[in-house]
Amino acid sequence: MIARLRTWGKGALEALLAMSIYAVTLGACMALMLLIISIEEGGPSLSIATVPLTETLILLTQGSGFTAGSLTLTIMPLLLTIGLLWLIKALVSWRGLSVGGCCLGTLTWMILNLVILQGTQTIQVDTTPVIILKAALVFLSGYALAVVTSKEFHTWWESTVQERIPAWLRRSVRLGLSWGAALVGLFLAAGLIALICWVVLYHGAVTKLFNMARMGPASSVVTTIASLVWLPTLVVWAYSWLMGDGFSIGELASFTLWSGHAKSLPSVPLFGLFPDPVADQGVRTLLLNIPLLAGLVLGLLLILGSRNHRLFTAVREHGVLSWTVISHFLQSTLSMVLAWMTCLIISWLGFLFSNGSLGTERLASVGVSVPASMKMIATSLGMGLMTSWVLAILSGSLLVLWKQVQSRIQMNGAMVNGLATWDGDAEEPAAGASSEDLTENRNQNQKQETDEEQSDHRNGSGSTSRRVASSGKKQNHPRTTRSTRSARSSSQKNQ
Known part of the structure; x- marks a missing residue:
């Protein structure tokens, strides 16, 4: 007790x-x-x-x-x-x-x-x-x-x-959760970089607001340091601004990549950091495509990475149309879905906790429009992940097609080599000879060889003497002899 x-x-x-x-x-x-x-x-x-x-x-x-x-x-x-x-x-x-x-x-x-x-x-x-x-x-x-x-x-x-829990499921869940959190960390790092750019570009406006409030240097420094307690809030707002939806200060001002004005806001020095619209269309397009590019890279890493599901390694070891490759692909798909959901949930919590109010009427709602921002992030990130998934499908299909083409070429080559070997001992056809002529020439050659063997058998002594007499001569190659006979028979036939 x-x-x-x-x-x-x-x-x-x-x-x-x-x-x-x-x-x-x-x-x-x-x-x-x-x-x-x-x-x-x-x-x-x-x-x-x-x-x-x-x-x-x-x-x-x-x-x-x-x-x-x-x-x-x-x-x-x-x-x-x-x-x-x-x-x-x-x-x-x-x-x-x-x-x-x-x-x-x-x-x-x-x-x-x-x-x-x-x-x-x-x-x-x-x-x-x-x-x-x-x-x-x-x-x-x-x-x-x-x-x-x-x-x-x-x-x-x-x-x-x-x-x-099966090992493959634990691995897929772990990869999905870790990569989803890494995506949020990447987006927040981009928001922090954007906030630093705001400080560099608009610190003059903050100084003017301090002067309008008649605050001395020490008071300005102390107030700036005290404002750092809202640094994560500003980073989350910058994150939403990069994604395209932006943030608003009640009904007085809204800041996005296309619009932004702070003339109607109260003279709060922190408000001087809020950005102007991005004038360059190319820069706006690049910023809007950050989630799409991040999703594309994440999906490819999950599918093909050496520390992830290693789909290409499974293809090399087990073949394209194996159950191992299919299971690896399904596991990578599960990890991508979990990463997408994890990123959205963490982003939703960040937007929710960064919102608030500075007044009761026109400043009653300050921060990020959660539904609009979530829609843009989910769409862009989902398109990037889906693109990597489709690329993996197309790569697998092309690999299967290439394997089939290679096997077909090898089969055709083997058939050609087999036919060439089978016809290697046959006579070379004369130029311009038809198939009937070739068949008749073969029959005549076989008949002539049979007659010669029978005559040699009858005249054994003569053939022996002929062999002894011809032993000092160089023997002709059988194929050369047959070719000569074939040519001789063809000439007799033509005559």
Whole structure:
């Protein structure tokens, strides 16, 4: 009983440590930022707002927005959310895993968030039960990450699950999930590159907005650093922009590859980074075809790669029309479908968590249009994967056809060689001789040879003397003799 209570107590301790470390770190950064702004701008000290702002930001990290005057902010700072999940996962992995610890830790986390909620000086957008439920989901997500990455889970998976699942199915699922996640990573990397390009091209507009707000250099730097907590959100928006659908800032502005304007937006320095339309048609076409090209390359790697399903290796070892080749092709098709679904699911979650609001009316919907973006990504990526699949089918069909042509050529060559060998001992036909003449010449030659053998048998002594007399002469080749006889008979026939 005492051991069980200790195990449960570890869960409560994990939740308490995670909240303490996160709150203290975030509060220290917030106090430093407010202190720098107060020193540069003058006036009353802003440090007294450190605790309320820290509490509000803790709840915002877990998806609970707030309202302060005309501002309604529900866009999650995803960088802080990712850091909080990693902190919970690290503490749970360090202190240990248990079902009771998970339950008591979740309960402790909910109580701590309820205490924080009572101390905030802002109006929360969500109700109290919704806020507590979101907080519980955050802690459970961090605990789940710790469970999935633990040695106990891997041991259980290898001993229980893998024994009941065929090896080919495990391999296909593993390749599909890993390549789908790799695709999302590739698209997010492209979004990060696009965001860096925006910073390089439009940093002057951001500087102008800082000057319009009459912010000094130190305040501008601190505000820029604080804005990095929304860096993953901006990367996701840039990802959607590259795919063609773009993003919108409520009803005031929308940004795509074809259109983009920020004249109606509030004077927020971060809004100065948003891009103008791409003027070059070739560049737009290339950017729109990124998912298609990625799907094409992924499909070819899954089908033909040496570390994947190795279809060509199976063709060389087992032939084209073998069950092994067919099974490899079906497995690669399953992996492609899983990769496509994995990419879409992760993208959908990213778009969902990056959306929010900055107001109640025209700024109530900020971010990505999830249905439109998902449609464009699914269509383009699916076309790329389908193209690689069709290319594999065509390559296999051409290979089968080439094998059949080769076998037909070899059979014809063997037949020609056989006929040439069979006719090698026969007489060479005279020029212009017909088939009837050749048959008659053969019969005459056979009759002449028979008569010579009979005469030699009757005149044995004479033939012996003739053989002795001709032993010093060079013998003629049988084919030459037969050719000579054939030519002689043909000349007699013609005469």
